[in-house]
Amino acid sequence: MSKKTTVKAGGKASAKKTLKSAAKTSVKTSKKVTTKKHDFGGLSEEILLRMHDLMVKSRVLEERLIKIYKAGEAYFWIGGPGEEAWGVPLGMLARKGQGLEHDWFHLHYRCTPTMVALGLNMIDSIRLMMNRATDPSTGGRNFSSHYCFPQWNVAPVTSPLEVQYPIACGTAHAQKRAGKKALSIVTGGDAGTAEGDFASCLVLASRKGQELPLLITVQNNGYGISTPYEGQHGETHIADRARAFNIRSRVINGNDPVETYLALQEEMEYIRKTGKPSFIEAMVTRLYGHSSADGANKKPQLFDPVLSFEKRLIDAGLLTEKAAKKIWEIYETEGVVAQEQARQEPVPTPESVWDHVYVNNENADWRKF
Amino acid sequence: MASVAQAIRMALHYGETNLGVKDIFGQDVGAPLGGVFTATQGLKTAWNSPLDERGIIGMAMGIAMGGDRCVAEIQFADYIFNTIDLLKIAGNTLWCTNGQIQLPMVVMTPVGAGIFGSVYHSHSFDAWASRLPGWKIVMPSNPLDAYGLMLSAIQDPNPVLYLKSKALMRHKGEELIPGEPADEKELKAMIDKPVQNAEGWKPRWPDLQEYLVPIGKGKITRSGEHITVVTYSRMVHLCDEVADKLAQEGISVEVIDLRSIYPYDWQMIKSSVEKTGRVLFVNEDTEVTNFGEHLAYRVTQELFYQLMARPRVLAGKNLPGIGLHPNLEKNSVPQINDIELAIREVVAEVP
Numbered sequence: 001m002s003k004k005t006t007v008k009a010g011g012k013a014s015a016k017k018t019l020k021s022a023a024k025t026s027v028k029t030s031k032k033v034t035t036k037k038h039d040f041g042g043l044s045e046e047i048l049l050r051m052h053d054l055m056v057k058s059r060v061l062e063e064r065l066i067k068i069y070k071a072g073e074a075y076f077w078i079g080g081p082g083e084e085a086w087g088v089p090l091g092m093l094a095r096k097g098q099g100l101e102h103d104w105f106h107l108h109y110r111c112t113p114t115m116v117a118l119g120l121n122m123i124d125s126i127r128l129m130m131n132r133a134t135d136p137s138t139g140g141r142n143f144s145s146h147y148c149f150p151q152w153n154v155a156p157v158t159s160p161l162e163v164q165y166p167i168a169c170g171t172a173h174a175q176k177r178a179g180k181k182a183l184s185i186v187t188g189g190d191a192g193t194a195e196g197d198f199a200s201c202l203v204l205a206s207r208k209g210q211e212l213p214l215l216i217t218v219q220n221n222g223y224g225i226s227t228p229y230e231g232q233h234g235e236t237h238i239a240d241r242a243r244a245f246n247i248r249s250r251v252i253n254g255n256d257p258v259e260t261y262l263a264l265q266e267e268m269e270y271i272r273k274t275g276k277p278s279f280i281e282a283m284v285t286r287l288y289g290h291s292s293a294d295g296a297n298k299k300p301q302l303f304d305p306v307l308s309f310e311k312r313l314i315d316a317g318l319l320t321e322k323a324a325k326k327i328w329e330i331y332e333t334e335g336v337v338a339q340e341q342a343r344q345e346p347v348p349t350p351e352s353v354w355d356h357v358y359v360n361n362e363n364a365d366w367r368k369f
Numbered sequence: 370m371a372s373v374a375q376a377i378r379m380a381l382h383y384g385e386t387n388l389g390v391k392d393i394f395g396q397d398v399g400a401p402l403g404g405v406f407t408a409t410q411g412l413k414t415a416w417n418s419p420l421d422e423r424g425i426i427g428m429a430m431g432i433a434m435g436g437d438r439c440v441a442e443i444q445f446a447d448y449i450f451n452t453i454d455l456l457k458i459a460g461n462t463l464w465c466t467n468g469q470i471q472l473p474m475v476v477m478t479p480v481g482a483g484i485f486g487s488v489y490h491s492h493s494f495d496a497w498a499s500r501l502p503g504w505k506i507v508m509p510s511n512p513l514d515a516y517g518l519m520l521s522a523i524q525d526p527n528p529v530l531y532l533k534s535k536a537l538m539r540h541k542g543e544e545l546i547p548g549e550p551a552d553e554k555e556l557k558a559m560i561d562k563p564v565q566n567a568e569g570w571k572p573r574w575p576d577l578q579e580y581l582v583p584i585g586k587g588k589i590t591r592s593g594e595h596i597t598v599v600t601y602s603r604m605v606h607l608c609d610e611v612a613d614k615l616a617q618e619g620i621s622v623e624v625i626d627l628r629s630i631y632p633y634d635w636q637m638i639k640s641s642v643e644k645t646g647r648v649l650f651v652n653e654d655t656e657v658t659n660f661g662e663h664l665a666y667r668v669t670q671e672l673f674y675q676l677m678a679r680p681r682v683l684a685g686k687n688l689p690g691i692g693l694h695p696n697l698e699k700n701s702v703p704q705i706n707d708i709e710l711a712i713r714e715v716v717a718e719v720p
Contacts, residue, residue, distance in 0.1 A: 100435055104435065156465055163427060197427065200424035355468065363632070366635070
């Protein structure tokens with residue numbers, strides 16, 4: 001773990017460094033990171049290459065979704081390009097499966113990297129993007145990145161921000177009762193922490209003797225749509241708020257997949273061992289803006305965690321440029337083919353609006369009562 | 370006879386013993402208080418939440434999502450308003466996920482006026498609740514229905530909002546709950562926590578049996594020929610009283626206790642109005658965009674040529690709150706005289 005970028009919340013000197021190096025990470029800063037080319041924290045080559053592969057896949061998928069939007073084949077795009085170094089390790093490390101003995105995910109709409117790491121097929125994200133009836137998450141009913149995969153305990157992503165935080169306390173409560181050392185994971189952005197639901201989560205998770213096995217995380221990209229972090233927060237770190245509830249808390253450089261992997265591994269182990277919550281604030285990059293509403297164009301001045309990690313691996317001799325290029329090409333082809341297939345697939349029928357108001361399609365139309 | 374509070378308590382006990390309820394929670398729901406109306410006294414799965422309505426609803430959603438059954442309480446409906454968007458999400462989760470995620474959860478909350486509860490202990494919620502698609506909404510008027518609707522709510526795979534009239538909490542019914550001892554003193558000794566020297570107290574539960582009131586089914590509490598009165602919850606008793614009084618004058622009033630707001634028993638309303646040709650809807654939520662208006666609209670659309678008089682809605686006045694002084698409360702929500710007057714007017718109307 002990089003001590004330079006991982007700080008215990010409250011350490012003022014290093015805290016400043018973290019904010020500078022991640023939230024508004026520049027190309028200049030990235031050079032500094034990549035000079036430590038052989039520092040992979042003891043992670044195996046297999047894990048490193050797997051992370052790279054999944055990060056590329058997630059990036060290519062997000063860029064495919066943006067292209068679909070720009071081609072006029074979807075109404076709206078929102079997603080998580082720039083959060084690959086955070087999201088991929090999260091998906092890799094969790095105990096994947098269905099039921100209380102597995103980890104639960106309460107994600108927000110920048111979670112594509114985590115979903116890809118869990119095993120999301122590109123086409124299922126594209127089906128969601130293109131509102132196909134075949135979209136497994138919502139059947140064409142909701143925006144891009146609003147995933148729902150019960151087979152992996154992925155709770156539905158909602159547009160209202162922060163509601164996932166108290167909901168995560170509910171699954172964590174049930175998991176604690178089940179006693180299988182599974183945990184709930186909740187993710188969200190920095191701006192959303194202003195909502196009361198964030199505080200609800202800190203309260204519910206930390207009550208003495210009733211602590212919950214919950215990994216509470218915030219991805220701090222420095223913005224809430226157009227509003228910079230600095231104008232909306234009095235706290236030095238959002239992670240500082242967790243400390244007030246006696247929740248173990250740390251700030252990490254979420255642009256570094258190695259640091260993220262090691263930090264997540266450590267915190268997940270702590271939670272499984274103690275049954276108590278832990279808090280991670282990951283400093284990340286919002287590489288393509290908030291959504292299609294502000295253009296969805298890449299911000300070249302910002303740190304790119306995928307390209308940066310790829311360069312580290314090449315510099316360290318773990319990956320060749322040729323092999324890297326091949327990975328990008330394979331996923332690009334997969335995305336194009338998936339889009340072409342999704343285009344041919346059926347869309348929801350008008351009469352399907354009444355489906356699933358109630359379980360088993362019990363009638364919910366008052367005209368038929 | 371059990372009170373409504375005792376009936377709910379027994380239903381919750383039945384739920385945690387036989388129907389898989391694992392959490393009954395909310396503010397002051399667990400020991401030592403067992404609920405501000407004692408409806409959760411002595412329950413083994415009851416626990417106290419922080420004073421945080423959004424946390425309560427969110428947690429209930431998570432518990433349900435994880436596959437466990439729970440009953441959550443908002444201490445008074447007056448404090449449920451800050452949870453509206455969570456309630457919306459709970460109602461739309463199955464739909465948004467194309468049928469993938471079920472949220473079998475019950476949220477119960479005391480509603481309505483009638484106890485001089487001032488501005489923030491008198492709100493109604495039925496009209497608001499009727500605008501939460503995906504939820505089922507029930508409003509019992511007596512202990513047996515309170516028991517039977519709670520059991521149905523717990524067993525339902527959808528989220529169910531259980532609106533309980535705070536003024537009816539000590540109301541006793543006329544029918545025994547299956548398994549309830551006939552002697553109410555015996556019941557009290559078994560399941561009411563003593564006011565004093567309660568340390569170490571544990572309830573002795575009667576051998577309760579399953580009794581279900583189907584959600585969406587109303588009940589005719591007074592049969593009549595001249596007018597149909599459709600109501601629910603506390604107002605049922607006022608309407609019944611007026612019906613009994615008017616019967617002595619030869620005015621025959623049919624009273625329907627709707628019991629469920631959504632889905633609602635349209636077939637019962639329809640067949641009654643087809644018979645009487647006149648209808649009055651009575652509830653205590655505010656009158657503008659009131660649930661009774663929806664029913665009146667539907668009657669107008671579907672039964673127009675069978676009507677002998679204009680359908681009418683008698684509801685709470687469209688005021689910001691219900692004032693504490695009896696003069697204020699009584700002039701804000703329907704009173705027995707208002708109901709009698711409205712019935713007389715509709716019955717007297719000549720087409």
